[in-house]
Amino acid sequence: MVRMREIAVVGGGGGAVCLLEALSQRSGPPAAVTVFEPSGRLWRGRPYQRDADCILVNLPSRAMSVRAGDPGHFDRWLAAARRREADGAGEDGVGEDGVGEDGAPGKADAAGAAGGSTAAGEAAAGGAGRADPFNAAAFPARTLFGDYLESVAHDSVARLRARGWIVRVLPERVVHAAPCGGGATLTTERGGSHRADRVVLCLGAGAPHDRFGLDGPEPGFVPDPYPVAHTLAGIDPRDTVAVLGTGLTAVDVALTLRANRHQGPVCLLSRQGVLPAVRQRPVAHALQHFTPDHFHALSRRGEVGFTEVVRVLRDELAAAGQGPAELETELASLHEDPARRLRRQLDLVDAPGLGLRILQHTLPVAVDVWPLMPHRDRAELLRHHYRAIHSLCCPMPPSTAAHLSAMSDAGQLRIVRGLHNVSRTGRGFSAVTRDGRIDADTVVNATSVAAHRVPTAAAPLVQSLITASAASVHPHGGLRVRRETSQLVVNGTTQQCFYALGDLTFGSLFITAAIPVIVKLAQEISRDVTGP
Structure with a gap:
């Protein structure tokens, strides 16, 4: 009898959900998946935990689907949530930890499967399809997106189990990992030992960096x-x-x-x-020039410098009948009085120009372009242009x-x-x-996370990987990964069994936390961890 491949997913937030969803859509022999998540935020992670309804997602709902190739998935879930609330659907009782009797996520972690929590229902009724006053797009409450993640996790696990997979959720923190016999051995803080053939680190983002050393016993x-x-x-x-x-x-x-x-x-x-920046009315746009294939073709002639990236962006704008003036204006106005810039951009929500919108469409391609650029250009971009790019590409x-x-x-x-x-x-x-x-x-x-990109609670685990020569630190932060598979890289050598997804890959990748990017990378990881 052939032994099942053991896949360990360290961290049970949004990245883990995207990975489970990707695995559930693939064919092939069944495997065993163990998700390690010690917090009470299973499937939601830090960004999408239950919180105030005034906190919204920053992408239109159509861009927040976690099912690859199905941009309407989240919108259909939202519509179903509104129908359930209108029908007064209830929820089956489960334990508070949201984990089923055999370690599976329970219905408390699958709001979409059973009507969701009261808060989710209220959000669905009042805000699931909430359009802003400008009718630009629906931006649901972030807590509602967390309900969606729980629902997707429940459905993904159900599909995997129906195909013979074993899925377990352990509420334990992994504090040590090391290569062992073609796989890895994981140790939890309770002293438990677990063997895995493949390990995917979905550690999430850390808390803001206390740059000025203000934390302490005093209040305020x-x-x-x-x-x-x-x-x-x-x-x-x-x-x-x-x-x-x-x-x-x-x-x-x-x-x-x-x-x-x-x-x-x-x-x-x-x-x-x-x-x-302020997000404008969304438009549909199929990239013609700013595509992974085009950049990989360019890279065969050598490194793709920042100047070349700008040239390709100009070609993309020209193909849509747009010039660079709009983007040049916005870049030049970064040092404009912030309140004046805010009001000006609000007046441009329905502007006819497509420059900013097309720039935002390029976001998922950034993970392909970034590794092709020479180190000096990447360092220059991070040092002098990161805030500008982040402002324009990740608007509110x-x-x-x-x-x-x-x-x-x-x-x-x-x-x-x-x-x-x-x-x-x-x-x-x-x-x-x-x-x-x-x-x-x-x-x-509310500052950025520390430059090393390692959440405090995950520091012992990451250090154990570095000590075991299974991981190496990228000079721009995070760990080195291979772009095509997200496997960890040490001294130019790809680590066969270790992968990373999310903020931990910053430096090797550029945009690491946007849902479209996470979905894309999760698809690639799912292909590799289930492959021969």
Whole structure:
């Protein structure tokens, strides 16, 4: 009798769901899958845990499908959720841990299978197809997308089991891994030992980096804003709140304070003061030039420099009857007054130009282009252009921008650039910017994760892999991976049994957390881990 291949998935968040979905759609002999997830956020991960309904996904629902080749999958789930809520569908009782009697995800982790939680039902009724005031697209609550992930996980596991797969979910943290006899041995914090033929690291993203060393026993500092429904609930509504960062996490904090009817001043502080751009009305666009095949053809003649990437983008724009002026204008306006830039971009939600929209369509292709670029160009891009690209390629929904603009117009919200330092004072905090000092009662940390991209809880596991020469650190952060398969790479040698998916691959890859990218990479990993 042929032994089943053992696949270990370390981490049970959105990346694991995308991988299970990809595996469930493949043919081939059955295998055994064990998912290790110690937190209470099985299938949801940190980004999509149950949280305030005002926190929305940043992509239109049609771009959030986790089923490859089926962009309408999430929209159909949303429609079914609304129908179930209208019909008053209930939910079968399961244990609080959401795991079935044999280690499978239970129906509590499959909201779509049984009507979802009360919160999910309310969101489905009031916000599942929520369109912003500009009718640009539906941007559901992020907690509702977490319900969708739970549902997909339940359905994927059911399909796998129907084909003879063994699927287990263990609520344990893996703290050590090492190669062993053509596979790997995993050790959990409880001392359990597990053997696997293939190991996929789906560790998620870490918490914001405490750049100024503000965490400590004294109150007033929020080191990680998620879940915002909990961490921000105790802030005095009259407090002056300083939010460190001006990216999407900082935007979530400002939205939540607004939803909580906060009355005091809110300041978003960062070095550059660049907010995410405002997403325009989506358009359908099939890439003609900016494609993986085209870039791989170019790479056969040598490295693909940044100048060459820009040329191909210009060709893509020209094929759609567009010039580069729109993108050039937006790049030149990054240092525009943030509030003015926000209002200007809100006025362009229905603009006829397609430049920004086409740029955003190229996002999934970035994982193919990035490894083909020379190291010096990648380093230059990260050093000088990362914030610009991230702002334009990962914009916020128009309704979110409208709320921020209203706070700004009312004099409550300030977006401040030139942040140098933040320190505790006798009565709160003091932030030093290039334009002066800002005193605050509360500081919320919404900065980027640490450069190494390793979540704190996963540090022992990653260090064990490095020590065992099964993983190596990329100079730009994260671990080195092979682009085609996401396998770990050490000294140019591909590690046969270890893979990584998500933020841990930053450096080797460029865009690592967007759902379309995760879905694409999960498909590739699923082919490799089930192959010969």
